[in-house]
Amino acid sequence: MDVGAVVVEPRNHASWIDYKKANDSVPHTWLKRVLELYKVDCTVRDFLGQCMGQWSTILCHLGERMTAAESHIRIRRGIFQGDCLSPIWFYLSLNPLSTLLEGSGRGFQLRKGGTKVTHLFYMDDLKLFASSRSHLMALLNITCDFSNSIRMELGTDKCAILHVESGRVANSESMDLSMPISIRTLSEAETYRYLGMSQNIGVDEAGMKQSACDVFYARLTKVLNSLLSGVNKTRI
DSSP: OOTTGGGGSSSEEEEEEEBTTHHHHSBHHHHHHHHHHTTOOHHHHHHHHHHHHTOEEOOEETTEEOTTOOSOEEOOBOOOSSSSHHHHHHHHHHHHHHHHHHTTSOSEESSTTSOEEOEEEETTEEEEEESSHHHHHHHHHHHHHHHHHTTOOBOGGGOEEEEEETTEEOOOOOEEOSSSOEEOBOOTTOOEEETTEEESSSBOHHHHHHHHHHHHHHHHHHHHTSSOOHHHHHOO
16 A cells, blocks of 8 residues: 555545654563563563563773773663564564554545555554544544553654645644643645655655655765776676
């Protein structure tokens, strides 16, 4: 599904949600609990729990350990990045939110009698869809309540809301949620970058093509200006 195609209907309300340092902030207590919820074998759970119990770090300056930090500092939040297990484990920790959103009964219906789309989720990048402002508020409150319960914080400065009414962007004030936070509303001239694509009512295709061309030419220039031989500059 095109991540920008859902917002081209005459009336739709959407919100982009960003977690503040998501991979570094997910609590270990919740990571262990989610393994129980998904009935992962107890041997695997015990092994991963013991591994997390040994995660620690030390403070160094210019390659030498700082005198004020002789002992190891225990790591009780966050998960590693770059290995095979961590992305799957991290997504499991947020997957219950997806279940809650789907079970809310709210969302945007693409066609009469069709399935309601409540959200798109890729790791910690979340986009909510609703057919009315009240439904969007309900989905946002579900997200905030879940995030608060597992002690993960939203990066409100990187969150945004879009209201589309009669096929046009409707300006409105920021929305205040059940938690003491406020999320800004996009204007018609603003876009939000989601999964590498600038979006508003739709995807800014012209802007994305220009951005891709700029990156390509910048990299090409670096290669051509390098000291590589002609053969290596043209070899694929």
